[in-house]
Amino acid sequence: MNAPQTALHGWAAGEAGRPANPDWTIPQRWESYTPKEHATWATLYRRQMALLPGRACEAFIDGMRRLPIEADRIPNFEQLSEVLMRSTGWQVVAVPGLVPDEVFFDHLAHRRFPAGQFIRRADQLDYLQEPDVFHDVFGHVPMLMHPVMADFIQAYGVGGLRAQRLGALEMLARVYWYTVEFGLVREQGALRIFGAGIVSSAAESVFCLASSSPHRIGFDLPRVMRTRYRIDDFQQTYFVLDRLDDLLRLAEIDFAPLYQQVAALPALAPDAVLPDDAIITRGDSHHHRARPPQPA
Numbered sequence: 001m002n003a004p005q006t007a008l009h010g011w012a013a014g015e016a017g018r019p020a021n022p023d024w025t026i027p028q029r030w031e032s033y034t035p036k037e038h039a040t041w042a043t044l045y046r047r048q049m050a051l052l053p054g055r056a057c058e059a060f061i062d063g064m065r066r067l068p069i070e071a072d073r074i075p076n077f078e079q080l081s082e083v084l085m086r087s088t089g090w091q092v093v094a095v096p097g098l099v100p101d102e103v104f105f106d107h108l109a110h111r112r113f114p115a116g117q118f119i120r121r122a123d124q125l126d127y128l129q130e131p132d133v134f135h136d137v138f139g140h141v142p143m144l145m146h147p148v149m150a151d152f153i154q155a156y157g158v159g160g161l162r163a164q165r166l167g168a169l170e171m172l173a174r175v176y177w178y179t180v181e182f183g184l185v186r187e188q189g190a191l192r193i194f195g196a197g198i199v200s201s202a203a204e205s206v207f208c209l210a211s212s213s214p215h216r217i218g219f220d221l222p223r224v225m226r227t228r229y230r231i232d233d234f235q236q237t238y239f240v241l242d243r244l245d246d247l248l249r250l251a252e253i254d255f256a257p258l259y260q261q262v263a264a265l266p267a268l269a270p271d272a273v274l275p276d277d278a279i280i281t282r283g284d285s286h287h288h289r290a291r292p293p294q295p296a
């Protein structure tokens with residue numbers, strides 16, 4: 001989820017504007033979820049699990065299988081953290097919603113995944129401005145069981161704190177957006193989803209692979225750093241990794257010189273196509289202005 005900082009949950013910042021806790025974590029208060037909230041989770045879970053086999057990458061399906069994530073109840077973060085800690089050293093901490101950039105990056109840099117404690121209302125099933133527990137836990141957490149993604153997201157946290165110092169937040173956020181949130185990866189000759197923003201959206205899980213309108217382009221780091229993204233509708237371009245392990249190489253590249261080179265170039269529209277793009281499928285001209293999916 002890389003939405004701008006606009007939609008900060010007021011009450012998270014407390015009346016005085018300062019959060020009760022400097023790292024913005026709150027108790028999950030798992031016992032206080034209502035049956036209706038669990039039912040919303042169940043609806044979303046069932047809808048996605050009917051779509052994702054055959055569309056989501058193997059790492060996602062495997063991670064989901066190994067975690068205490070049930071169909072009909074919002075998961076308990078302490079139970080998730082026990083399994084994650086043993087596997088890749090991660091834990092899930094509850095936050096009220098979007099937190100400030102440096103708080104977010106600091107959590108990731110210490111292998112703490114900040115997950116929204118709240119769940120969307122029944123009338124927000126298809127679209128949500130802020131990351132709720134379904135997007136964060138269903139979408140992101142299973143991938144944290146994969147060692148490559150576990151290392152990549154921690155490195156991203158470290159890189160985020162650095163990018164802030166270098167004034168390169170937007171370029172870095174695009175790398176996260178087009179991988180962790182909306183990334184595709186080749187798997188046994190087919191394209192599979194690994195991005196959490198797609199995985200947690202029913203409409204986009206289908207659209208990203210089946211529609212002729214988005215471009216699908218082989219991942220290229222400077223190209224991704226230049227490409228703007230939309231947060232309120234389907235992506236117009238998806239970038240495709242040859243394999244998830246490519247993320248490790250990515251994490252080791254020193255971004256600082258790239259930030260300088262890319263900052264000197266004009267940013268690209270979300271639906272741009274360049275002559276030397278490694279086009280996998282070129283989108284058609286008209287855009288399906290479908291019901292906006294949940295941004296991620």
Ligand SMILES: C[C@H](O)[C@H](O)[C@H]1CNc2nc(N)[nH]c(=O)c2N1
Nearest residue numbers: 001002003097098099101104173
């Ligand atoms: C660029 C920026 O770091 C990014 O949008 C962050 C901001 N704060 C966040 N806060 C939470 N809880 N979850 C997120 O995904 C993000 N995304």
Ligand SMILES: N[C@@H](Cc1ccccc1)C(=O)O
Nearest residue numbers: 155156159251252253254255
């Ligand atoms: N390698 C990046 C850090 C990073 C790691 C993983 C993902 C994105 C960025 C840097 O030098 O800042």
Ligand SMILES: [Fe+2]
Nearest residue numbers: 001131196296
């Ligand atoms: Fe997200």
